[in-house]
Amino acid sequence: MVEFRLYNSMTHQKEVFKPNVPGEVGMYICGVTPYAESHIGHARAAVNFDVLFRYLMELGYKVTYVRNFTDVDDKIIDGANKSGEDPMTLSNRFCEKYKNDMKDLQCLDPTYQPRVSDHMDQIIDMITQIVDNEYAYVVDGDVFFAVEKFPNYGQLSRQNLEHIRAGERVDVDLRKRNPADFALWKSAKPGEPEWKSPWGPGRPGWHIECSAMSARYLTYKFDIHGGGIDLIFPHHENEISQSGAACQEACVSYWLHNGHVTKDNEKMSKSLGNFSTIRQITEIYHPLSLRHFLLSAHYRSPLNYSESQLDSASAAVYYIYQTLQECEDALSPFQEEVQKEGTEPNGRTVKIPQAAQVKLRNEFKTKMSDDLNTAPILTRALQDALRSINSFVPDLKKKQQKQKQCSVIQALVETTREVRRVLGILGLLSSDTYSEVLQELKKKALNRAGLTEEDVLLAIEERTSARQKKEYARSDQIREEMERKGIAIMDVGKGSIWRPCVPKEQKQKTPPNEEEQKASPVEQKERPVST
Secondary structure (H helix, E strand, O other): OOOOEEEEOOOOEEEEOOOOEOOEEEEEEOOOOOOOOOEHHHHHHHHHHHHHHHHHHHOOOEEEEEEOEOOOOHHHHHHHHHHOOOHHHHHHHHHHHHHHHHHHOOOOOOOEOOEHHHOHHHHHHHHHHHHHOOOEEEEOOEEEEOHHHOOOOOOOOOOOHHHOOOOOOOOOOOOOOOOOOEEEEEEOOOOOOOEOOOOOOEEEOOOHHHHHHHHHHHOOEEEEEEEEHHHHHHHHHHHHHHHHHHOOOOEEEEEEEEOOEEEOOEEOOOOOOOOOEHHHHHOOOOHHHHHHHHOOOOOOOOEEOOHHHHHHHHHHHHHHHHHHHHHHHHHHHHHHHHHHHOEOOOOOEOOOOOHHHHHHHHHHHHHHHEOOOHHHHHHHHHHHHHHHHHHHHHHHHOOOOOHHHHHHHHHHHHHHHHHHHHHOOOOOOOOOOHHHHHHHHHHHHHHHHOOOHHHHHHHHHHHHHHHHOOOHHHHHHHHHHHHHOOEEEEEEOOEEEEEEOOOHHHHOOOOOOHHHHHOOOOOOOOOOOOO
16 A cells, blocks of 8 residues: 655655544635735645645545635735725735636636635634733734744745744835744734724734634644745744644644746746736646646646747647547547447446556556656556557547457546546546547647637648649648647648647657756655745
8 A cells, every 4th residue: 555645844754644533534725815816826826726626636635725815915905005996995806816717727626715804803813812821922013023032933845043034925014023023913004904902902913824824724733735835934834833822732733835937047936027927827828737747747846837838738738638539539449349348237337457457557646646646647657558558549439349349448547537637637627528629729739829720721631732733842741840830730630630739840859847857856866845
């Protein structure tokens, strides 16, 4: 039996996963601050933790998955002031856009999606408990956490308190006893949203929200807490302190953090202005292409964004669906026989073992159980299975396969479906329609090329005419022109068809993630997480 192991940012090593309650998992993932369109850095966190959610359920766990919205924040207030709208209206608008983006990316809905604005009572109660336990102090309506009072402050980020700068999103407040002290409650300023509290009207600081909401839905002791690597300090460090100050039994068993998405080897972020929003990308590429790209490197590794990487991901998704569509078409004449062969007289399904199917199952379980190592599943194991399916399709079309062989192929197809379901590249959430995905992939490729399907068909017609006239140089020229635009013309029988491909000039480039894949944390010796 393969043990499920996760890399724990607290201990800096992979550990066998053992939940607090057998058969049940509590998981809290830090969500977005909805003040603008979400970018692909947000998408990476959402997609990778969605895979964790799916895999835990695949292992048979009952999972309570919580992902929050920080809908009370300085950036939301600033954005609302600039747009002239109410902060809650602005944040609600971007919350809904984020939900739509997640749906496009095939992310399952978490069990709960709490918002800060709906949990003020829990936040105020927790701050009160922290003050009563003498881990916080009040100054002019503001409440600050006293980091020196908490003995293990810095345990997650492994930073020395003497060298830690203030963990706030604003300049150092001279009223603090220690520059690293952080706000639990901020007194109200004119024009800002406010709530009543024992310390006067105001709103919560950045970190307290997650401590309060995780305790509300999962209790103070739960299994998994995750987010981007940039949240290790100060956000998650401060969460640990707050929760521990409010309740001595507070404990998260496993801390998980995904790596940055970079562009030109620089972290992609809104503040740097070098980001692409999820919506900008899914308008050009199929959402499944973006999801495939986000899973193409280990979740803890950096992931370098480029159009060439998305082109490659799009081609990979097209290959998956084209292979399965062709196999489905080839198997359709045999469906009655396949069903008979795959069923015993009493109606029980016969599981027919075969090498490719067993290999895919074993690779999938081994890699996923090794800290969710999705990359080799997508780039090797699944591709090998698809090639096996492809090798059978010609004989199926010639009707040269025996019934049992058809059942074997069908069983392999079903195994690929199970793998794709856990990875979230199954297609539509409600179905698995190959043709719809293929048509949408073609449509996106045409848009990127600046062509219509009529343009491509005319090119095919011109190329066919050139070949008939033995003008082979012109025939090759037409084909290369299309390939430079990401359209591959392929000769099939006496005719030609087209499909999306990686633009020819992109094929000459070294994939940006090649070196990063070589340095994947799964393949290398465990090392401390850089913060």
